[in-house]
Amino acid sequence: MTRRPGFLVYGLLAAFIVGSALPLYWSFLIGSHTKEVITRDVPPLLPGGHFLSNAQRVFDSVPFWKALGNSLMVSSVAATSVVIFGTLAGYAFAKLRFRGSTALLVFVVVTMAVPTQLGVVPLFIVMAELGWTGSVWAAIVPSIVTAFGVFFMRQYLVDAVPDELIEAARVDGCSMFRTFLTVAVPVARPAMAILWLFTFMMVWTDFFWPLIVLPADNPTVQVALNQLQSGYFKDYALVLAGTSLATIPLLVLFVVTGKQFVAGIMQGAVKG
């Protein structure tokens, strides 16, 4: 049966997407006018010409460039580490036979549901003990591995790597690790890219932990936005210009790699 959608389906979907985009538009709209515009009874429909001057004020009030650099650093290091360790463990669970593998995989699945965010206090104590508080390394620590990363790679590799290919490599005299590098990794590459993007985004948007370990002069983007918002005097043109600035990098990433995002969410779910 073909289920060709009618105009109603397209109309509803379009309405949903317009509704989804509206708050983002609002942010840019207010961020591109002077601060008095929000007091008008009817807000303007089109963006004004003050975005750059508002952005300049954002850079003057918080260390925004530094925040961008820090966020980039924290998110990409965490994403890379999650991908490396996730691929290694995911491959072992998907393709290698070893005692305890089933029980350990169940453990991985269960830990995906563990709210590790609630462990902030001891994590903070350890970071303070090591003298890492205030540095971006402390912000990276809780994100260096995720159970989701292992599970995601396992799900992908189970079907993607044929057992015969692994056998053939072994017969040719490849060591286990060589087999992993030459057979599994090339096949795993698309899933690794998706996991990288996904983790990058999760870490980029994280707020609770960076707020705790990072000071005002060495923030991530989210912590810098928090500083903008918590001023004495609410200047929404300034705050929403900052919010737009903070959202643009992810928006660009999403436009370029949105297809992978969609595929990743749908793949991670099917067998979950």
Next chain:
Amino acid sequence: MPHDVEVKTGDAAQAASPGSSSPDPHDVRLSARRTSGPRSAWRQRLSRWDVRFSPYVYISPFFILFLIVGMFPLVYTAVVSVYDWSLIGGKGEFVGLQNYRDVIENPYFLKSAVNTISIFLLSSVPQILMSLALAGLLDTALRGATIWRMGVLLPFVVAPVAVGIIFGSLFGDRYGLINEALGWVGLPSVAWHTDRLASHLAIATMVNWRWTGYNALILLAAMQSVPRDLYDAAAIDGANRFRQFTSITVPSIKPTVVFVVITSTIGGLQIFAEPRMFDSTLAQNGGSDRQFSTMTMLIYDFGWHLRDLGRASATAWLLFLLIIVIALGNYVLSRRFGTLTKARRRR
């Protein structure tokens, strides 16, 4: 640094066997034996060790690091919670359950717990229904399917902090767009920040806005694996589209619905950034009367405003218990719900 572990084991393995870079700790011992035995026997043994231990070597970085940065802190929270533990002074005396008593007797605790559950209910129930409907719309032969799917995922790229700021202004009590829009159609303004239920509604809207599309894609993935001939059969029996959706689609993807419910429970009960950024007062702890303060905000408040890590830990542990109870409750409820619908169908 995460890479330390890798580098060290990698070097050890390389010293043991130039051909293989398998990071196997046992290779170190083998390298000592290498000089004595015949070369081929040594090789064979090495290869056997390789097969046997490689899986454990591949999974151990994950498990070791996860235990250190994920599991240990969570468990150790229980230890900190029974001590007098200050942010500045460090560990003090053992106080037993005193921190728990203090937290529970704190007037803001009950308030925050109720707020957390209220915001969670206002965001999870409508969200699941909307996600299901949206997934149903997407589960058709759309032209340009990927573009539509990307479209519904758009809000997901906006960080919770940004969401909190944007909606804080949209729901502004005086100049917010929502109140102005209410005024255009002749309705009175709503005190979105000061009224307790209204503030919960505003915060739930943020959560729904960010997650509906994301969850719809997960549900869509499950819907696409429902065999299409089931729909053909139902169509022959005279079931319309809506009936097919409620009687075939939704029951078929129930495990995925349960998955979505449980993950959004675990995430939703820890909500922090949205209510914190929604607060336009300087303290940022959930409104002047804590009308929208949440449990995670209370953890932050105890730990990093009052500098009392013992009470912060007790609060974290109480929230952990709450999450377990509600997640299990969800699971039981969904099972019961499942058997009920099955029984009805049989009749």
